[in-house]
Amino acid sequence: MNRIEYSQSKLREDETYVSKDKGVKLYDGDEKTSYEDGEVVLTSHRLFWGRPGEISRGRTVLCLHLKYIQSIDEESASSFVFGRKKRIILHLSMPTRDKSPGPNDNSLANFIKLSGRNGMDEDFVKSLNETVAAKVWEISTNNQSTNAAKAKSPRIQLRTGIVGIERNLQEKQKQTDDSIQLAFQDLSKLMTMAKDMVGLSKVISAKIRERQGDISEDETVRFKAYLMSLGIDDPVTREGYQSSSEYYSNLARQICEILLDPITEVGGMMSLADVYCRVNRARGLELLSPEDLLNACRVLSGPMKLRQFPSGAMVVQLESHDDEAVAAATLEVVEEKESMSVEELARLLSISMILAQERLLTAERVGNLCRDESMEGLRFFPNLFLKNK
Amino acid sequence: MDDFDWPWEYNFPPFFTIQLHGKTKELQLSVWTNLVLKYFRHHRESQYTIGDEIVLFSNQQIQRKLSNDGILLILEELEKSGNAAPVDKKRLQWEIYWHPLDEWGNIIYQWASDNGMTNTVCTLYEISQGESSANEEFFGLDQSVLVKALKTLQAKQKCELMSFDDNEGVKFF
Numbered sequence: 160m161n162r163i164e165y166s167q168s169k170l171r172e173d174e175t176y177v178s179k180d181k182g183v184k185l186y187d188g189d190e191k192t193s194y195e196d197g198e199v200v201l202t203s204h205r206l207f208w209g210r211p212g213e214i215s216r217g218r219t220v221l222c223l224h225l226k227y228i229q230s231i232d233e234e235s236a237s238s239f240v241f242g243r244k245k246r247i248i249l250h251l252s253m254p255t256r257d258k259s260p261g262p263n264d265n266s267l268a269n270f271i272k273l274s275g276r277n278g279m280d281e282d283f284v285k286s287l288n289e290t291v292a293a294k295v296w297e298i299s300t301n302n303q304s305t306n307a308a309k310a311k312s313p314r315i316q317l318r319t320g321i322v323g324i325e326r327n328l329q330e331k332q333k334q335t336d337d338s339i340q341l342a343f344q345d346l347s348k349l350m351t352m353a354k355d356m357v358g359l360s361k362v363i364s365a366k367i368r369e370r371q372g373d374i375s376e377d378e379t380v381r382f383k384a385y386l387m388s389l390g391i392d393d394p395v396t397r398e399g400y401q402s403s404s405e406y407y408s409n410l411a412r413q414i415c416e417i418l419l420d421p422i423t424e425v426g427g428m429m430s431l432a433d434v435y436c437r438v439n440r441a442r443g444l445e446l447l448s449p450e451d452l453l454n455a456c457r458v459l460s461g462p463m464k465l466r467q468f469p470s471g472a473m474v475v476q477l478e479s480h481d482d483e484a485v486a487a488a489t490l491e492v493v494e495e496k497e498s499m500s501v502e503e504l505a506r507l508l509s510i511s512m513i514l515a516q517e518r519l520l521t522a523e524r525v526g527n528l529c530r531d532e533s534m535e536g537l538r539f540f541p542n543l544f545l546k547n548k
Numbered sequence: 549m550d551d552f553d554w555p556w557e558y559n560f561p562p563f564f565t566i567q568l569h570g571k572t573k574e575l576q577l578s579v580w581t582n583l584v585l586k587y588f589r590h591h592r593e594s595q596y597t598i599g600d601e602i603v604l605f606s607n608q609q610i611q612r613k614l615s616n617d618g619i620l621l622i623l624e625e626l627e628k629s630g631n632a633a634p635v636d637k638k639r640l641q642w643e644i645y646w647h648p649l650d651e652w653g654n655i656i657y658q659w660a661s662d663n664g665m666t667n668t669v670c671t672l673y674e675i676s677q678g679e680s681s682a683n684e685e686f687f688g689l690d691q692s693v694l695v696k697a698l699k700t701l702q703a704k705q706k707c708e709l710m711s712f713d714d715n716e717g718v719k720f721f
Binding site for chain 2: 498523524526529530531532533534538540542543544545547548
């Protein structure tokens with residue numbers, strides 16, 4: 160942090176504006192500072208940080224000469240609450256003697272971090288990398304005086320010699336250490352829950368066995384196959400795409416691939432809640448938010464589509480799924496039992512209550528069934544009014 | 549229940565829930581309206597207040613009861629064909645006419661002319677309770693319904709209602 164100086168936020172003669180970002184916080188090394196939620200302006204020579212509005216008014220703000228920047232790193236902070244966000248780390252060279260005073264002048268850290276509330280703007284990071292690589296300031300200072308050459312020397316010192324190499328190695332080691340730690344943060348949480356999960360799956364399989372008597376060998380194998388076949392090799396994630404519409408359409412394609420078999424198996428229709436569970440179980444750690452899933456389902460194309468029933472319930476159903484066929488099949492089931500409630504149908508066909516209800520309502524809309532609302536609840540009967548006419 | 553001939557729908561639970569499906573509902577309502585008229589005709593009754601529990605709207609055997617809204621819907625359907633009319637503004641009290649009023653008028657007039665009663669005055673009591681009408685369909689007909697039926701006749705200049713003392717009479721032309 161001791162490389163930062165106070166400076167008026169005015170461009171010098173040969174200096175040009177490059178990029179800016181908002182809502183940025185500064186870190187002195189790994190320490191947080193009170194410089195939060197400010198604006199950052201990148202010029203061809205310098206990097207300014209000021210409270211909102213200060214830079215545009217030309218006030219005295221924090222300023223870092225780009226010549227101090229040795230390398231730029233990115234770090235992603237992950238937390239279960241906020242999701243992933245990127246910070247950038249600026250590794251700095253030793254301060255030159257002619258540096259003007261600045262904040263935290265006695266700081267020892269050799270790097271600072273910039274962090275945005277939602278991570279740093281990709282474009283800003285890109286232009287920062289480019290600007291630092293371009294080294295516009297060297298060209299101008301070289302022309303001006305030999306002063307600049309003197310100023311450069313400490314930086315060269317760092318890079319060369321055994322000390323430089325050693326420091327470099329050390330830094331790299333630390334970086335790998337950090338990234339490994341980050342990578343295993345998620346895993347460690349999973350591991351702490353692993354015991355519970357194993358227990359849970361045991362209970363479930365015990366329950367299944369209890370209810371269905373003896374599960375045949377065949378069924379156990381099938382059950383296992385289901386569990387094994389759920390994973391996706393390469394889940395579509397938001398980071399990979401520029402626009403959300405592109406992201407959603409790709410996600411939709413993947414959802415289509417995952418669900419084709421399961422939906423066909425359950426009779427051509429699956430409630431959105433089931434879809435959500437199915438997809439996220441298949442994705443493992445790259446979980447989808449319900450909103451993303453819904454948006455992706457809205458743009459589903461090909462063999463399946465999202466459908467909203469008049470009741471508001473939403474399902475994903477196969478294109479080939481036909482209301483009349485469902486109505487006819489439902490009628491058959493109800494006729495066999497004389498009359499049926501939503502609950503009974505759900506149990507009989509082992510589908511969710513919502514789907515059972517929609518089936519019955521669909522059959523009613525077509526005129527195959529008629530309703531009986533009484534103290535005992537809603538039941539459906541074959542439509543004898545029409546049939547006996 | 550006496551010898552009343554209930555339709556099969558009466559023992560079909562969904563009959564007591566107004567259906568949503570258009571065609572079904574239409575059929576259901578027509579069965580109901582026919583049943584209501586048949587029932588009231590069988591019992592020679594004309595007055596009904598919504599909320600009164602009668603066997604017609606409540607089948608104890610299958611534990612089903614038509615809701616008051618449903619009853620209102622059926623009565624309103626009957627009103628459209630002239631077979632019922634609300635008596636009060638809240639539409640709770642209803643009169644049910646198993647013949648529409650002008651049809652009643654014609655039946656009574658037919659009876660009067662068949663019995664040579666034109667140009668004479670007879671009391672309403674004679675018409676609905678008298679010996680000469682004992683075999684007629686309007687025997688025992690509700691007084692207020694009778695008056696309304698005669699009023700339709702009066703509008704056609706076929707009779708004239710008159711009141712004397714505390715009794716009402718009618719003269720057929």
